[in-house]
Amino acid sequence: MKTGYLGPRATFTDLAVREMFPEYESVAYTTIPDCIDAVVNDEIDIAVVPLENALEGSVNITLDYLIHEVDLPIRGELSAPIRQHLMVHPNQLDNWKEIKTIISHTHAIAQCHKFLHQELKGVRAEGYTSTAGAAQYVAEHSDEPIGAIANELAAKEYGLVIAKYDIHDFDFNHTRFIFLSKQALNLPIKPNYVGYKTTLMVTLPADHSGALHQVLSAFAWRKLNLIKIESRPTKTGLGNYFFIVDLDTALDDVLIPGAIAEIEALDCHVKILGSYPYYQLKK
Numbered sequence: 001m002k003t004g005y006l007g008p009r010a011t012f013t014d015l016a017v018r019e020m021f022p023e024y025e026s027v028a029y030t031t032i033p034d035c036i037d038a039v040v041n042d043e044i045d046i047a048v049v050p051l052e053n054a055l056e057g058s059v060n061i062t063l064d065y066l067i068h069e070v071d072l073p074i075r076g077e078l079s080a081p082i083r084q085h086l087m088v089h090p091n092q093l094d095n096w097k098e099i100k101t102i103i104s105h106t107h108a109i110a111q112c113h114k115f116l117h118q119e120l121k122g123v124r125a126e127g128y129t130s131t132a133g134a135a136q137y138v139a140e141h142s143d144e145p146i147g148a149i150a151n152e153l154a155a156k157e158y159g160l161v162i163a164k165y166d167i168h169d170f171d172f173n174h175t176r177f178i179f180l181s182k183q184a185l186n187l188p189i190k191p192n193y194v195g196y197k198t199t200l201m202v203t204l205p206a207d208h209s210g211a212l213h214q215v216l217s218a219f220a221w222r223k224l225n226l227i228k229i230e231s232r233p234t235k236t237g238l239g240n241y242f243f244i245v246d247l248d249t250a251l252d253d254v255l256i257p258g259a260i261a262e263i264e265a266l267d268c269h270v271k272i273l274g275s276y277p278y279y280q281l282k283k
């Protein structure tokens, strides 16, 4: 089996792969869509991609690619703690406060806004393909007054030094990574296994007053617990949305199919994006 992740080595996604699939060969991709396409094209068996961060919200590129471009089920999820550090080339350590530019994945920059605003006012923050990609770039440009936001493994991997540890704005900083695969996965029974989730995509009919209320009632009276609901644009016109709903239970034969039938009777469209085990790493 082969896994794919947003590379290069030592991204947070790579850490998730090492945690969940230590025995498999892994391949680094430059973008999340490249990594997902690699499963569609049978280059790899499993794509591990970030879906949501506790501070910054959904990773829209993942969600949108999953909804609009490919048809791959979610087979599992790992929620992992995220520690962001500011790192520079060893040549720049003495005057790291004079750096002019910080590069990282846009989600990582967003997790550190308060720190950047308060401690490095006026420093330009630029998006890069990934945190580890930014660390690699900084390592290869030792004379430039730049820094990267990334994890400790990236500092080691690319020979950078950490100027400031734990610069994320809130202590509880976790990211959900999902596993996409054509085939069912035999995921391990691990101590950090929490339970099952089912993720549905619900498209409402246009201009049907009370439709969302009725959809939610179909879950409510069956005591199906919603742990997340989010709207995303359908991309067919301003004001058209669908909803992504997470239920904290596995797909069964009665309750969820019953709720789906009821919702479809309201002229809504429902797609099951996956019913999968989830794992949680604590700090």
Ligand SMILES: O=C(O)C(=O)Cc1ccccc1
Residues within 6 Å of the ligand: 006, 010, 011, 012, 013, 014, 050, 053, 082, 105, 107, 108, 129, 130, 131, 132, 175
């Ligand atoms: O760039 C990375 O390291 C990634 O894996 C994407 C990401 C960025 C920030 C938090 C979690 C995942």
